[in-house]
Amino acid sequence: xxxxxxxxxxxxxxxxxxxxxxxxxxxxxxxxxxxxxxxxxxxxxxxxxxxxxxxxxxxxxxxxxxxxxxxxxxxxxxxxxxxxxxxxxxxxxxxxxxxxxxxxxxxxxxxxxxxxxxxxxxxxxxxxxxxxxxxxxxxxxxxxxxxxxxxxxxxxxxxxxxxxxxxxxxxxxxxxxxxxxxxxxxx
Amino acid sequence: xxxxxxxxxxxxxxxxxxxxxxxxxxxxxxxxxxxxxxxxxxxxxxxxxxxxxxxxxxxxxxxxxxxxxxxxxxxxxxxxxxxxxxxxxxxxxxxxxxxxxxxxxxxxxxxxxxxxxxxxxxxxxxxxxxxxxxxxxxxxxxxxxxxxxxxxxxxxxxxxxxxxxxxxxxxxxxxxxxxxxxxxxxxxxxxxxxxxxxxxxxxxxxxxxxxxxxxxxxxxxxxxxxxxxxxxxxxxxxxxxxxxxxxxxxxxxxxxxxxxxxxxxxxxxxxxxxxxxxxxxxxxxxxxxxxxxxxxxxxxxxxxxxxxxxxxxxxxxxxxxxxxxxxxxxxxxxxxxxxxxxxxxxxxxxxxxxxxxxxxxxxxxxxxxxxxxxxxxxxxxxxxxxxxxxxxxxxxxxxxxxxxxxxxxxxxxxxxxxxxxxxxxxxxxxxxxxxxxxxxxxxxxxxxxxxxxxxxxxxxxxxxxxxxxxxxxxxxxxxxxxxxxxxxxxxxxxxxxxxxxxxxxxxxxxxxxxxxxxxxxxxxxxxxxxxxxxx
Numbered sequence: 001x002x003x004x005x006x007x008x009x010x011x012x013x014x015x016x017x018x019x020x021x022x023x024x025x026x027x028x029x030x031x032x033x034x035x036x037x038x039x040x041x042x043x044x045x046x047x048x049x050x051x052x053x054x055x056x057x058x059x060x061x062x063x064x065x066x067x068x069x070x071x072x073x074x075x076x077x078x079x080x081x082x083x084x085x086x087x088x089x090x091x092x093x094x095x096x097x098x099x100x101x102x103x104x105x106x107x108x109x110x111x112x113x114x115x116x117x118x119x120x121x122x123x124x125x126x127x128x129x130x131x132x133x134x135x136x137x138x139x140x141x142x143x144x145x146x147x148x149x150x151x152x153x154x155x156x157x158x159x160x161x162x163x164x165x166x167x168x169x170x171x172x173x174x175x176x177x178x179x180x181x182x183x184x185x186x187x
Numbered sequence: 188x189x190x191x192x193x194x195x196x197x198x199x200x201x202x203x204x205x206x207x208x209x210x211x212x213x214x215x216x217x218x219x220x221x222x223x224x225x226x227x228x229x230x231x232x233x234x235x236x237x238x239x240x241x242x243x244x245x246x247x248x249x250x251x252x253x254x255x256x257x258x259x260x261x262x263x264x265x266x267x268x269x270x271x272x273x274x275x276x277x278x279x280x281x282x283x284x285x286x287x288x289x290x291x292x293x294x295x296x297x298x299x300x301x302x303x304x305x306x307x308x309x310x311x312x313x314x315x316x317x318x319x320x321x322x323x324x325x326x327x328x329x330x331x332x333x334x335x336x337x338x339x340x341x342x343x344x345x346x347x348x349x350x351x352x353x354x355x356x357x358x359x360x361x362x363x364x365x366x367x368x369x370x371x372x373x374x375x376x377x378x379x380x381x382x383x384x385x386x387x388x389x390x391x392x393x394x395x396x397x398x399x400x401x402x403x404x405x406x407x408x409x410x411x412x413x414x415x416x417x418x419x420x421x422x423x424x425x426x427x428x429x430x431x432x433x434x435x436x437x438x439x440x441x442x443x444x445x446x447x448x449x450x451x452x453x454x455x456x457x458x459x460x461x462x463x464x465x466x467x468x469x470x471x472x473x474x475x476x477x478x479x480x481x482x483x484x485x486x487x488x489x490x491x492x493x494x495x496x497x498x499x500x501x502x503x504x505x506x507x508x509x510x511x512x513x514x515x516x517x518x519x520x521x522x523x524x525x526x527x528x529x530x531x532x533x534x535x536x537x538x539x540x541x542x543x544x545x546x547x548x549x550x551x552x553x554x555x556x557x558x559x560x561x562x563x564x565x566x567x568x569x570x571x572x573x574x575x576x577x578x579x580x581x582x583x584x585x586x587x588x589x590x591x592x593x594x595x596x597x598x599x600x601x602x603x604x605x606x607x608x609x610x611x612x613x614x615x616x617x618x619x620x621x622x623x624x625x626x627x628x629x630x631x632x633x634x635x636x637x638x639x640x641x642x643x644x645x646x647x648x649x650x651x652x653x654x655x656x657x658x659x660x661x662x663x664x665x666x667x668x669x670x671x672x673x674x675x676x677x678x679x680x681x682x683x684x685x686x687x688x689x690x691x692x693x694x695x696x697x698x699x700x701x702x703x704x705x706x707x708x709x710x711x712x713x714x715x716x717x718x719x720x721x722x
Contacts, residue, residue: 015452016381016459017214017294024378024462032464035515039508046504050570054492061495061575065488126488131338132421134579139664141646143578144486147421152488165662169579169648172338177260177651180659 062144064153070129073151077102077111086115091181100125100153105133105146105168108175115184118161127151134170137183145170158185198297199374208298213453213609219298223610224699225305226285230607231695232313233281237596238688240273245681250652252674253667260652261326267650268323275591276435277316277351282599283389283442284312284358285606290383290445291365295375300368301361308357315351318343345408352397359390359397381458381465385445388469392476393438399430399480422489429480436591437476440510441469443558443595446602447517450551453605454542457524459516468512475505485574496571503569510562514555521548546621550601553629554594560636561589581647585639592680593632600628600687607691612698616690624690627683634676642669 014021028036054060080102084093092113095101097120104111106129116122126135126146133146139162144154168179200208200217208217246266249257258266292299299305322328322343366387369375379387403424410416448465451457459465481498484490490498525537532539542548564586568577577583604621607614614621647654647666654666696703 014458015456016448016465017452018380018458020378020381020462021458026463028461028463032461036464036467036508036512039511043504043508046566046570047501050500050572051496053572054496057572059572059575061485061492061571063492132425136579136646136648138646138662141576141580141643143575143580145488145578147488149421150488163662165656165659165664167648167651167656169650171264171650174260174264176264177653178657180656182659182662 062152062154064123064155066151066153067149068127068151070148073102073104073125073127074129076125077104081112085112092184095122097122102127103135103146103166103181104129105135105172105179106130107173108168108179110135110166110168110179110181113166113181113183115186116158118158118185118187121155121157124154124156125151126154131172132170133168133172133179135166136169138165138167140164143169158183161185161187198300198368198372200296200298201374203298209611211293211609211611213605216293216609217296218293218609218611221302222288222292222299225299225302225309226288226610227612227695227699228306228309229281229284229288230603230610231692231699232309232316233278233285234688234691234695236273236278236281236316238685238692240270240278241681241684241688243267243270243273244677244684246270248674248677248681251654252671252677253654254671255674256653258652263652265323265326268328269320272319272323274596275587279439279442279591279595279599280355281312283386283438284308284355286382286442286445287358287362287386287390288365289606289610290380290386291362291369294380294383295365295369297365297369297372297374299361300365304357305361308354308361311354311357312351313354315347315349315354318347318350320347322347339411342408342411345404345411348400349404349408352400355393356397359393362386362390381462381469382445382448384466385441385448385469388473389438389441389445391473392434392441395476396431396434396438399427399434403427403431422484422487425483425487426480429483433479433483434476436587437472437479437506439591439595440558441472443554443598444469444510444513444517446595446598447513447551447554448520450547450598450601450605451517451520451524453602453609454545454547454551455521455524455528457520460519460523461516464512465516468509468516471509471512472506475502475509479503479506482569482574485569485571486578492571499569499574500571503566507562507566510558514559517551518555521551544618544622545604546618546625547601547604549622549625549629550597550604553625553633554598554601557589557593557597557629557632557636558595561586561591561594564589564640577643579649580643581639581649582643584649585636585643588632588639589636593629593636596684597625597628597632600684601625603687603691607694610698612694614690614694615697616693620686620690624683624687627686628680629683631676631678631680631683635673635680636676638669638673638676642666642673645669 081093084095086092086094094115097117101114101122101124102111103124104127126144128146128148130148134143135146136143144152162185164183166181166183168176200219203219208219211218243266246258247270249255250263322341325341328340328344406416406419407424410419448459479502481495482503485495485499522537525540529540567573568582568586645664645666656663
């Protein structure tokens with residue numbers, strides 16, 4: 001086809017490539033206004049649900065947090081392991097109800113595996129000694145970050161007995177894909 | 188005034204000598220040749236990046252497929268970094284640069300103001316991209332888009348990004364100058380076209396994002412060099428980083444919407460159902476996009492839940508509104524036009540006439556559907572309580588492969604079918620190849636994101652080379668079937684993308700170097716290829 005041919009004729013409709021057709025700034029028709037109004041109302045409903053869920057829902061984002069240093073959190077972990085480890089060097093701690101547990105990441109290990117009791121409330125402190133990590137409890141898909149310089153207190157009440165894989169899901173270096181531990185929930 | 192301007196060189200294409208412009212065979216606009224060459228350069232760069240990113244994607248998907256497990260971890264993280272860097276920012280930005288230049292020159296009926304600076308920008312982004320790619324190739328910058336300090340990448344990785352950002356800022360500035368030039372010269376009066384308004388929105392969003400990039404990367408470079416900054420708070424860096432990172436994605440969304448309107452304009456000569464409706468939606472993008480970073484912190488030990496709710500959930504839900512407006516306005520525009528052309532045939536009769544043989548309209552359909560899915564995934568992900576069950580699982584790849592790959596990239600692939608001929612570039616392939624790439628990419632991405640949702644439901648991690656966890660292998664849930672399905676979809680999508688890249692790069696090569704491919708007079712004339720648009 002020759003380059004000079006112009007396919008578009010003047011009577012063809014206005015497109016988004018052209019300046020708007022005259023009268024474009026007239027009030028929008030009913031259906032358009034209705035759709036915009038509906039979208040705002042629907043958003044309001046969704047927002048109201050998530051906002052009120054913070055007060056009435058059982059599962060919410062934890063708010064317990066404190067600033068730490070890698071050295072101080074390392075000391076806490078060592079004290080915790082010395083007291084509650086099932087056998088020295090195993091890295092698995094049996095946590096009695098009411099005691100704070102630790103899940104502290106370091107390239108590319110978790111400080112401890114945990115044995116918890118079903119139906120008891122625990123606080124697990126997530127933190128990191130070097131870069132950011134993100135422990136996820138598989139099956140439960142329960143995911144909070146472990147950030148150097150901060151300890152994040154995750155309050156959970158395990159209900160279903162079983163063994164759960166815990167893995168890192170924030171890229172933290174070449175050993176990232178094998179950074180895992182487990183949480184055992186005993187009946 | 189008139190005396191002074193008469194002596195200045197004119198930028199209005201109507202007043203140029205006829206050898207300096209050509210009339211595009213799709214829409215009949217006059218395109219100045221120098222401007223067209225710059226757009227061709229940006230388009231060629233975009234498609235080269237797209238092809239490289241697709242090859243990296245093939246490596247990634249074959250490694251994550253448990254049946255294949257192609258690469259060892261070291262190479263997997265390099266491939267994944269390439270895939271992310273090339274696809275998430277660079278390919279889309281380079282294609283958007285074409286749109287920025289097109290909407291501010293051709294649509295405003297003038298030639299490019301500051302063409303030399305346009306080439307400087309092209310040189311800068313090319314150099315920046317080369318530096319970043321080189322840094323990743325050393326293996327010391329396999330950081331993906333989680334470059335959070337104190338994870339340290341090769342210094343060239345940061346510097347390359349800065350050079351790239353300067354080049355991009357230059358393109359953004361030239362877009363603004365072109366708009367001002369058209370006004371000052373009086374070549375364009377009245378309200379600007381919808382597409383120019385859309386790209387102006389994308390422009391402002393990108394500038395805000397790049398300011399945030401300075402706040403993130405300048406301290407990070409000083410820290411990496413060891414000057415002045417000796418400790419960086421990881422959360423502060425993450426905040427500034429996502430102030431850039433996620434805001435840039437709204438550039439891509441706005442450009443994708445622009446591509447949607449352009450496709451219905453090119454393919455059907457249809458405008459928006461209501462211009463004001465669409466313009467309001469672009470303005471809403473502008474208002475709601477600016478502080479879009481907080482949802483990356485929903486499960487981090489910072490801020491109160493009230494602030495997280497305000498910064499993430501409120502913004503995330505409200506950002507669904509403009510997308511839902513465009514998502515109705517664009518198919519409605521096609522519907523209205525199709526009903527005019529073919530008559531009313533029931534509620535969904537127009538769908539049979541959608542243009543299932545037109546690559547651009549096929550891509551538009553898949554783009555609309557997948558952006559809808561990916562967008563809803565995003566809104567779900569910004570919900571304060573739900574994020575605790577989705578953060579860093581396969582849900583996030585599902586979200587952005589729906590929104591960015593299935594939405595923006597497939598939309599751009601569809602638009603290219605008409606945009607290249609509109610820049611005077613013939614696509615020297617039969618239309619059937621266009622249909623092949625559109626269907627393969629569309630269906631491939633659909634399978635891919637479906638498998639990603641399935642995997643997310645089972646809690647499969649993202650960004651890992653393997654999912655076997657040697658020491659705890661017996662605890663790994665049944666993750667392998669969805670990941671194999673994901674592999675099939677991914678390979679299909681990559682094949683479609685690669686066919687597309689070969690087609691458009693061949694077309695661009697012939698247009699940029701016509702003397703290399705010109706038929707020699709002593710040979711028989713080559714029959715006219717029948718693939719090009721507008722026949």
